Amino acid sequence: MNVDRLAAILKQAAQEEIMPRFRRLDEGTVQTKSGAFDLVTEADVGAERVITAAINAHRPDVLVIGEEAVAANPKLLDTNLEDRIVIYVDPVDGTANFAGGLPLFAVMAAVVQNGEPVAGVIYDPVGDDVLMAEKGCGAFQIFPDGRAIRQKFADPVPLSEMGGLASTMFLPMEQRTTVMANLAKVKMLANYRCAGHEYRYAAGGNVHFMMYAKLMPWDHVGGALIMREAGAHVAKFDGTPYHPSDLSGGLLVASDEESWTTLRHEVFTV
Template sequence: MNIDRLAAILRQAAKDEIMPRFRRLDDGMIQTKTSAFDLVTEADTNAERVITAAINAHSPDTVVIGEEAVSANPRLLDTQFEDRIVIYVDPVDGTANFAGGLPLFAVMASVAQNGEPVAGVIYDPLGDDFLMAEKGCGTWQVFPDGRRIRQKFADPVPLSEMGGSASTAFLPVEQRRVVLANLAKVKMTANYRCAGHEYRYAAGGNAHFLAYGKLMPWDHVAGALMMREAGATVAKFDGTPYTPRDLSGGLLIATDPDSWQTLRQEVFTV
């Protein structure tokens, strides 16, 4: 599927199914999945339904794997689709923010072919613009009027001057204690509870690192590709490449290989 068509599908779903519900959800429209921080709303389920239908209408042979579909049928992630084009969809990334009325959420989709990421889109419904990348073509901020701004990850700085985002909630307890203490070695750290906006922020050169303990393809396939295309070093905590099939092992993104190694040794230890 053409990346511009995919972006248009995400934008239309946001306008039809997500934004009309923002700050208009009652209790019956929000459900808890695994914890108080893992929620699903009518916006998630309806947006994923219309996104999936629109993709299938344009590309019937494409496999669509959405976050909510996997929540209903976890075995979807175990199915082998290496011989087909797969589009991973996160209808509302940052659902807890969305449900709480915080304007920090995104709509994300990534395209994998032969098991390799080839394209990604992160749409900001409030800003009404996209972060888009295709393998080998760079990462771009794209506006509805056609304007495009190429993105570049930050330049290296010493560890003590680094700022970035770290999602530590899904690390093992003992590792989390160590990492949280080690984060005192950097200048600044944050967690937006929305990987889509963390990737958007970093792509523009505003962060020196990103780290995630939980890997789900709809959360990270698009963003990891975008960070590589913006010039960052991207790898799992053990140094191996990240792929859509990886569901564990953590993900660390940094400005360059030396910075990656420093962060791995000094902060994100195991």
């Protein structure tokens, strides 16, 4: 599917279903799923409906797997990715931020063809710009006026000078305690509760590493492709490549393989 058309579909959904509700959510329109930080709003449901319908109208042969559809039918994650095109959709990434009125949320989509990621799109409804990548073509930030800026992940620095983004809440408690202590070895750590904005920030060369313990395809398939196209080294905790069907095993992103290995041994010893 054409990546520009996909970006336009995400933008349309944001304009119709998300932004009119930002800081205007009525009482009772925010629901809890698995916990206090796992929320769903009418904006999530409406945006996913619009995105799915628009993709199906253009490409009825494509299977769309959205976060909210999987919440209703978890068996969708068992889909065989071979010999087909699948588009994973996160209609509102960072729902807790959105529901809390914080302008750090994104709309994300990833295109997988025959089991391999071929495109990733992250749309920022507040800034009205897009981060996108196609396999082998580099990663770009596209602004409303048409400007396109090629993205480059940060150059390597020593461990003590590294700044990064890490989500530790899904690590088992014993491992989380170790990792949190080890993170004192780096210079800066942040977590924006929105993978979409974290990938956007990293693509522009603003951090030296990223770590995620929980892998859901709508959160990371597109972002991981964008990171690779921006020049980063991306692998699961065991050093193997990350694939769209992987739901566990963690994800570590770094400036290069040497930095990745240092972080894995010195910080993320899970």
